[in-house]
Amino acid sequence: MALGSLAAACGGGGSSPSNVPQLTTVNGTVSGGTVQVQIDSSSPLATVGGAVMVRASSGAFLVARTAQESFSALTTICTHETCTITGFDNTNFVCPCHGSRFSPTGRVVNGPANAPLRSFATSFSNNVLTISV
Numbered sequence: 425m426a427l428g429s430l431a432a433a434c435g436g437g438g439s440s441p442s443n444v445p446q447l448t449t450v451n452g453t454v455s456g457g458t459v460q461v462q463i464d465s466s467s468p469l470a471t472v473g474g475a476v477m478v479r480a481s482s483g484a485f486l487v488a489r490t491a492q493e494s495f496s497a498l499t500t501i502c503t504h505e506t507c508t509i510t511g512f513d514n515t516n517f518v519c520p521c522h523g524s525r526f527s528p529t530g531r532v533v534n535g536p537a538n539a540p541l542r543s544f545a546t547s548f549s550n551n552v553l554t555i556s557v
């Protein structure tokens with residue numbers, strides 16, 4: 425009986441991802457109750473499916489372009505144990521601590537997290553993305 429191999433196959437609650445591409449960081453500008461991000465042709469957000477981490481003086485956000493005129497803006501704080509999410513792999517945001525994966529709109533794709541990421545309203549006009557915080 426190969427009971428030892430069964431025990432060895434159990435990873436025990438998620439593992440740290442390796443070789444996950446890291447998000448590009450772009451700067452946002454705080455304006456009133458919003459954060460604004462200029463999206464030029466060199467930004468990863470110039471293409472549908474692209475994603476970045478937006479840093480502003482009021483905080484950071486995960487941002488993905490979900491369609492030509494649609495973006496999602498999410499908290500960077502993982503709902504598992506509050507690590508900062510920094511990876512983006514195969515259209516999913518990836519937490520570096522235990523490998524939870526979230527869709528571009530913040531749904532859990534893989535645990536151990538089991539709650540979605542908080543999201544913020546966005547609007548887009550004249551190549552400027554506005555995040556309402």
Ligand code: FES
Binds near residue numbers: 502506507536
């Ligand atoms: S803190 Fe555990 S997966 Fe993010």
